[in-house]
Amino acid sequence: MKKVVVIGAGIGGLTAGALLAKKGYDVTVYEQAMVPGGCASTFKRRGFTFDVGATQVAGLEEGGIHERIFRELDMELPPATTCDPACAVFLPEEKEPIMVWRNPEKWQEERNKQFPDSEKFWSLFKTLFDASWRFQGRDPVLPPRNSWDFLQLIKALRLDTFVTVPFTFMTVANALNLLGLKGDRRLKTFLDLQLKLYSQVDSEETALLYAATALSVSQEPQGLYHLEGSMQVLCDRLVEALKNHGGTLKLGHFVEKIHTENDQVKGVTIKHRKKGEIFTENAEHVIGNLTVNNLVKMTENLPKGYGKRVEKLEPSSGAFVVYLGVDESAIPENCPPHLQFLYDYDKEIGEINSLFVSVSKPNDGRAPQGKRTIVASSFTDTALWWNKKKADYDQLKQEYSQRAIARLGEYFHLTPETIIHQEIATPLTFAKYTAREKGIVGGVGQRISTFGPFGFAPRTPIKNLWLVGDSVHPGEGTAGVSYSALTIVRQINHDERSASFSIR
Ligand SMILES: Cc1cc2nc3c(=O)[nH]c(=O)nc-3n(C[C@H](O)[C@H](O)[C@H](O)COP(=O)(O)OP(=O)(O)OC[C@H]3O[C@@H](n4cnc5c(N)ncnc54)[C@H](O)[C@@H]3O)c2cc1C
Structure with a gap:
């Protein structure tokens, strides 16, 4: 049995680990935290269960990526x-929100009402989405790094895929320009806000092909889902599948180094966080459920060019998150489960000028009877939070919290009586609990230079060292990282089968 070490039990690492265990590999997943799940895990306080980061899930519908993987895992x-x-x-100073409905006709009606004359833009989006979605459904390997990867890419192409080709080098803003819509401030701002959630960057920078997919998955027959219980159920089931198929999960184990020899991975050095013991484990394959920035820091003898490419990346965002456990009376009637607010057109998206808010549903397992959770996040520049004196850090944290709660108070009924529990996460919190460098979240920005065919590959320049998660295609989100897990499982399986074939 080939030995596989997975570094990290985020959704990407667990999915890859469980699928490989099912295929008969000897899999051990080392997770530095005491709970699995990374950015899609939870924590409990005073009867409330808070989703740390991810709150909504794509890919649960039949044929969706999570559904396919659970089916494969017999779960x-x-x-x-x-x-x-x-x-x-909610755009600045507007009381009526733009409702992103799941039903395509209802969403079209809403768009016509909110953004008259924009239908040509949405129909371009639809054409690109339909072709891209069918292409992605045929499991292309992107970006390809050897002839087998390339063959998978070619096999996924169909005549209809070529409709996307002329748009490969366009941003969303280029398309708005082309269609005479760049002056539509509301439309552009709406797109900026939504795109930031999925691609890290706004319409000026997001690759059009990526945007067409990211912004269309919320409509039928796809959709976004809210898990019963909490986000933790997703990773708990993956852990169960990993164990059912003979894999092992070791919590509280920090992988310090990835060792290589002659451009091939050899193993890892691991530190038991509580006992302080350090040991080395050899493996035929090592899968890093890591940011590409962490991978570079941990890996011996990575080609210099790879490190330079990572160094040149635009800095990724961090997140400032407010977790509130509240009395039900804090929640307005008919409150949608997810809301997004922008407060000032002339200020950047992030730094509490925008908030993405998730509200638990009554009795969905996140709060006791008569109570609810509110999780509100804003993008933040990680540099604001690091290398600060403790007093300055505390002050910034307090300023941001007060501002966020005041802004949330414009929609929710927040008073000392309705707020039962309050907690904050900054990039330092994310760095501590997910070990992501500087607490960056959400992966590599989906700019033209870094999306799909031009992004980082799951196959690294070191043989049998793999990268899974939101730094590689197709990007962030639990659905995205699951695609990347599926890709490396297919790659490893193919490489192993052809190696044993050539020995014989
Ligand atoms: C505030 C916020 C809101 C979000 N909202 C959504 C949403 O609603 N829907 C959605 O789909 N996505 C959302 N996302 C994005 C989504 O959570 C992530 O893209 C996804 O969960 C990342 O999964 P991953 O497997 O790539 O990595 P991670 O979740 O980062 O997991 C990596 C794991 O590896 C461990 N690890 C790292 N280094 C080491 C090491 N050296 N040794 C051992 N273990 C290590 C970490 O502790 C962690 O558990 C959100 C993210 C944030 C931060």
């Missing part, structure tokens, strides 16, 4: 409800 999908609307977006 039942965790129970979930659809989010409809997927999001209610």
Whole structure:
């Protein structure tokens, strides 16, 4: 049995580990935290269960990526409800939100009302989405790094894929320009806000092909889902599948180094966080469920060019998150499960000028009877939070919290009586609990130079060292990282089969 070490039990690492265990590999997943799940895990306080980062899930519908993977693992999908609307977006000083409905006709009606004359843009989006979605459904390997990868890419192409080709080098803003819509401030701002959630960057920079997919998955027959219980159920089931198939998960184990020899991976050095013991484990394959920035820091003898490429990346965002456990009376009637607010057109998206808010549903397992959770996040520049004196850090944290709660108070009924529990996460919190460098979240920005065919590959320049998660195609989100897991499992399986074939 070939030995596989997976570094990290995020959704990407667990999915890859469980699928490989099912295929008969000897898999050990080392996770530095005391709970698995990374950015899609939870924590409990005073009867509330808070989703740390991810709150909504794509890919649970039949044929969706999570559904396919659970089917492959012989596991039942965790129970979930659809989010409809997927999001209610409030632009500055507007009281009526833009409702992103799941039903395509209802969403079209809403768009016509909100952004008259923009239908040509949405129909371009639809054409690109349909072709891209069918292409992605045929499991291309992107970006290809050897002839087998390339063959998978070619096999996924069909005549209809070529409709996307002329748009490969366009951003969303280029398309708006082309269609005479760049002056539509509301439309552009709406797109900026939504795109930031999925691609890290706004319409000026997001690759059009990526955007068409990211912004269309919330409509039927796809959709966004809210898991019953909490986000933790997704990773708990993956852990169960890993163990059912003979794999092992070791919590509280920090992988310090990835060792290589002659451009091939050899193993890892691991530190037991509580006992302080350090040991080395050899493996035929090592899978890093890591940011590409962490991978470079941990790996011996990575080619210099790879490190330079990572160094040149635009800095990724961090997140400032407010977790509130509240009395039900804090929640307005008919409150949608996900809301997005922008407060000032002339300020950047992030730094509490925008908030993405998730509200638990009554009795969905996140809060006791009569109570609810509110999780509100804003993008933040990680540099603001690091290398500060403790007093300055505390002050910034307090300023941001007060501002966020005051802004949330414009929609929710927040008073000392309705707020039962309050907690904050900054990039330092994410760095501590997920070990992501500087607490960056969400992966590599989906700019033209770094999306799909031009992004980082799961196959690294070191043989048998693999990268899974939101730094590689198709990007962030639990669905995205699951695609990347599926890709490396296919790659490893193919490489191993052809190696044993050539020995014989
Ligand atoms: C505030 C916020 C909101 C979000 N909302 C959504 C959403 O609603 N829907 C959605 O789909 N996505 C959302 N995302 C994005 C999503 O959570 C992530 O893209 C996804 O969960 C990343 O999974 P991953 O497997 O790539 O990595 P991670 O979740 O980062 O997991 C990596 C794991 O590896 C461990 N690890 C790292 N280094 C080491 C080491 N050296 N040794 C041992 N273990 C190590 C970490 O502790 C972690 O558990 C959100 C993210 C944030 C931060």
